Amino acid sequence: MFWQGNVACAEAAVKAGCRFFAGYPITPASEIAERMAQILPEVHGIFMQMEDEIAAINAIIGASWAGAKSMTATSGPGFSLMQEGIGYAFMTETPCVIVVVQRLGPATGQASKGGQGNFMQARWGTHGDYSAIVLSPNSAQEMFDLTVEAFNLSEKYRTPVILLADELSAHIVEPVKIPERIVVVDRRKARDHSEPFFGSSDPKGIPPMPEVGEGLNILVTGSTHDEWGYRYTSDPDVHRKLVTRIYWKIEGNVRDIADYEADIDEKAKVGIVSYGCSSRTVYEAIDRLRGRGIRVSHLRFRTLWPFPDWIVEELAEKVNVILVPELSLGQFCREVERAAHGKARIISITKIGGGEMITPKEIIEVVERI
């Protein structure tokens, strides 16, 4: 298929089992909603354009409790509006997928221009303690593949998953290969009261999820709740137990969730760590550097959160310097620096404005100066 990234995302969602989409128009994510409006009815799914992004996130939460795999797609301003709802999805352990096509901010910013300024927001956007799964594609193909992955992780871990795309991967038109066999994961469903819906004896456990309308008398609340969903807002232990489990069910499985591309030259003294659109510049820069006999390693993350610390640390042990190119003023670099534990010098390469990419030449110039 010769698809735009946003189209690939919508097509993948339906193939992953998505049957409910609620959204609100926003550049540069609107094509996802437009495609969903076309293809969801063909599989008896529901497309709904809501009155705002707050309604969109809450509608997909409702649909998820009615048993549907559900999704919304937005960009910075809409993502900001959705934050309270995303927190509700974390607290109530509601699987759903939120696609965020990054543009330039803060506020309305530059609507149609690419950026990578939502890296931290995707992890820390809503209040309270939790851990988020955030994936980031760098091509139309990965808009397809990682959308499927986002649904699978969401269902497996019973948690919202954020697909943090950017304007480039969303609007680029490229060949997309649909895999012959697509692995689809479905949530573990509660059919009776044999296991609690919101608790587990395992501190990293993922409880089974019931569905409304099946006579189970389920209680769902965003307030602190016990393992059957009853509100307990004054017991410190109930809160501690619930929220630490919600945190550890993700953080404790970071090695299962981590997905990355490693192009490691064991003798290289220069490393580059990137994600999303910036990584495409790095590919070109590395080709040119290697052509000139300069040895470089490259790590490119498909999973941004939970942050795969150990992979960065391993690289930091091998190289002297790590370059971190990104289209934001050092959000990603800050995390790389933390994970490197001082084992390598970190150089941040940043650019914002107009959707202009960091060029291969700019990366090469930094390498030459080292």
Next chain:
Amino acid sequence: MKHFAVKYLREEKLPTPFCPGCGNGILMNAFFKAVEELGYRDLRNFVFCSGIGCAAWIPSPHFMADSIHTLHGRAVPVATGIKLMKPHLKVVVIGGDGDLAGIGLSHLIHAARRNIGLTVIMVNNMIYGMTGGQVAPTTPRGIKTTTTPKGNLEDPIDVARILVEAGAPYVAKWTTYHVISLKNSIKKALRKKCFTYIEVVSQCPTSYGRNAGFKNPSEMLKWFKENSITYEKAKKMGRDIWKKKIVVGEYVDIYREELTERIRMEDLDYEN
């Protein structure tokens, strides 16, 4: 003998945490009477959605049913998602005026416009009760609250009339004094497939009554009785009457094809 409504309740969660004299119990009673008269022996066919505030605690966790206690103001969009996926369920939103007429008003208007088959019951106590008695968009002019110490300078919103304009096929408004009519309206609403809205003006003796000069809850009920007129009468009077009195009755009761029915018709087209 057990009270008739116990079968619809989680008995271990009783008594409710509501203040003495609160109107929430009157609504619960009217709701369950309606449900019983309709022949429901349990609430298996129902899903309740509520937001944040005292009225949102009516179903959650007290009703023996599926009940989703959502964020402040967001019960309607959550209910919309459920109804779209499972149109055969009775999806009922119960909330207060802060929840539905304040922070969540736009969702309510759009639900009425779409004519999605939710039943929304708004308990209008004219105040933010749970947070301690702050002015609400429904608080009458002049009333002293914790955030209007010299009296409210603004006029209240009339949600029922807004929803009529938005296209809601069924809108009724009563007070906790008009229990029988309230029960009958709930019964009627639950029989319908379309979007239905029922407002019940209710007493909050703790946060509203005290500041507004009422000595006890029954004084407030008496005030509801004396200060309300019927919709039919109000229609014949001047515009001012809507600000001076509580206008009770059925504001609209018409047929419009409900949204999930329209979706089902379109769905059949894809089959053919």
